[in-house]
Amino acid sequence: MSLLPGCAVPTTPLPTTVAAQPCLELFTALDNAAAKAGFSPSRPMRVPGFPYLRSTRFLASFNQQILLPTQQETWLGHLADTDRTARQIELDSLPAASKAKLAASFGGNLQNAIDSCYPRLVSADLADSNRLTLLRQRVKVPSDYRIIPQILGLYPLSAIPVTIRVQNYHEETYEVFQRPLAELV
Structure with missing residues (x-):
């Protein structure tokens, strides 16, 4: 039992295909x-x-x-491409010794090992309707908008000078439009 149930991630059956297992080990090692x-x-x-x-x-x-089905495959492909981009940043940031250790553990060419895993894992999940259902439940991105900080934060403070400046701009613009056309030329 977890002391912080809100932070606990329920265990999920991972793809069980023989092709998927080394990839899951690789991604776990990278993480x-x-x-x-x-x-x-x-x-x-x-x-x-x-x-x-x-x-x-x-x-x-x-x-x-x-x-x-083709749209679902495309969606899964985009989710995998998004991971690939983020993972490349992580990989580039790893110390050389860590990369060498990972490469030695996973066949020598780490990038090829990573690249070959995405299609295997996508295929394994596309073939498993339970995994696809679970994926739909798990793909969530929390909102960055927080109501309390918006109310108590900089927005109310910055709204006052912004409102004054916009009002001044409106008055200046109104004055320009009140002039006769001959004066403007």
Whole structure:
């Protein structure tokens, strides 16, 4: 039992195909290396239970739509491409020793190993309707808008001078439009 149930990620059955297993191990090792190095981008958002996918607000907006199989495959491809981009940043930021250790553990060419995993994992998830249902539930990006900071923060303070300046601009513009056309030329 977790002491912080709001932070706990429920266990998710991962793809069980033979082709998927080494990829899951690779992504776990990459995530652990990034965490050990002390960084992991907060955006795009990771998808719990899908270590090879990350989402943006735009991509998350498709989770409630009815998608044709080709659209679903495209959506999954975009989620994987989003992870690929974020993971490349993480990989580039890793110390050389960490990259060498990972490369030695996963066949020598780390980038090829990573690139070959995306299609395998996408295929495994596309073939499993339960995983696709779970994916739709998990692809969420929390809002960055916080009501209390907006009310108590800089917005109310900055609204006053902005409102005054806009009002002055309106008055200046009104004066210009009140002049006869001959004066303006």
